Amino acid sequence: xxxxxxxxxxxxxxxxxxxxxxxxxxxxxxxxxxxxxxxxxxxxxxxxxxxxxxxxxxxxxxxxxxxxxxxxxxxxxxxxxxxxxxxxxxxxxxxxxxxxxxx
Amino acid sequence: xxxxxxxxxxxxxxxxxxxxxxxxxxxxxxxxxxxxxxxxxxxxxxxxxxxxxxxxxxxxxxxxxxxxxxxxxxxxxxxxxxxxxxxxxxxxxxxxxxxxxxxxxxxxxxxxxxxxxxxx
Numbered sequence: 001x002x003x004x005x006x007x008x009x010x011x012x013x014x015x016x017x018x019x020x021x022x023x024x025x026x027x028x029x030x031x032x033x034x035x036x037x038x039x040x041x042x043x044x045x046x047x048x049x050x051x052x053x054x055x056x057x058x059x060x061x062x063x064x065x066x067x068x069x070x071x072x073x074x075x076x077x078x079x080x081x082x083x084x085x086x087x088x089x090x091x092x093x094x095x096x097x098x099x100x101x102x103x
Numbered sequence: 104x105x106x107x108x109x110x111x112x113x114x115x116x117x118x119x120x121x122x123x124x125x126x127x128x129x130x131x132x133x134x135x136x137x138x139x140x141x142x143x144x145x146x147x148x149x150x151x152x153x154x155x156x157x158x159x160x161x162x163x164x165x166x167x168x169x170x171x172x173x174x175x176x177x178x179x180x181x182x183x184x185x186x187x188x189x190x191x192x193x194x195x196x197x198x199x200x201x202x203x204x205x206x207x208x209x210x211x212x213x214x215x216x217x218x219x220x221x222x223x
Binding site for chain 2: 022023025026028030031034036038053058066067069071072073074076
């Protein structure tokens with residue numbers, strides 16, 4: 001099984017995979033509380049990408065990925081992912097304001 | 104395979120997580136679907152109608168499977184509730200030390216002393 005080590009690479013490749021074949025691509029999550037392990041899989045039945053972790057901070061990243069997939073699947077693969085970038089913009093703006101005040 | 108409405112699905116998912124704390128896994132699958140057969144879809148495409156896509160969500164604990172279908176209108180609400188459930192239950196994942204200095208300090212201490220944990 002292809003386990004990807006970089007989170008960002010996993011996200012980018014899985015979004016690409018989904019956009020290439022939205023009807024066949026699925027996103028699977030497996031959680032084992034007794035082992036404390038989380039495994040994510042994205043496949044289009046031809047190619048398979050997996051990511052495993054046992055870190056709590058990765059769970060937060062996974063939530064963002066969940067949001068991405070929900071938006072893509074419910075609205076369609078042509079969606080701009082402006083939700084994600086919109087959040088990033090709102091995160092960036094307050095920091096800029098903060099720097100302005102300090103100056 | 105049990106197809107449920109949104110809220111009952113979330114309740115069942117919560118109880119599934121609670122039941123699998125000691126042993127077992129919880130699988131959640133997300134897939135895009137129209138919930139209509141290929142023939143119907145082709146007809147709709149030729150008729151020029153917009154095909155409504157929904158997000159199919161399945162959850163299983165290896166023995167029981169539940170599922171629900173989320174449309175574009177409900178997906179924001181479902182997303183929020185789903186995130187809350189996951190956050191509440193994924194408690195066995197390890198938390199990392201934020202300060203790297205602490206890590207190296209701990210590693211030095213461990214190398215110096217025995218492997219028995221000291222209670223300070």
